[in-house]
Amino acid sequence: MRVTVLVRPKTGIRDPQGEAIRGSLAGLGYPVSEVSAGRIFDLEVDTDDPAEAERVGRETAGRVLANELIEGFEVVVG
């Protein structure tokens, strides 16, 4: 099953990549006042059980994909 893990910087944590992109977009004249930059992972998990797929997504997010000190994550199955 396909599982998508969305990793985003936590509120209040500095996000230098987002800030740099915000500056570039402002320089190009786009009306964008905030940018947050995160990562997205699409996993193919070898199971037909959505609960098991979600469990694998959450566990790999917590152990490998995200740094929970500074990032939050969201797991979407299917």
Place this chain on the structure above:
Amino acid sequence: MRVTVLVRPKTGIRDPQGEAIRGSLAGLGYPVSEVSAGRIFDLEVDTDDPAEAERVGRETAGRVLANELIEGFEVVVG
């Protein structure tokens, strides 16, 4: 308005980050047979018009956020 831009490697384009993560997860014993690694950008666009917000999202994705030679993108408003 909030606009989210999802940037993913195109099918058939090598994705070394995804491959490395797949290898790590396999080493840890997770039943994950494929990993694709992309980026997610949340923009705060200064407009109340969803069509304008989407236009800004698509244009900034094409010009700045994604490399269309090797990446595809998806724009979600709201």
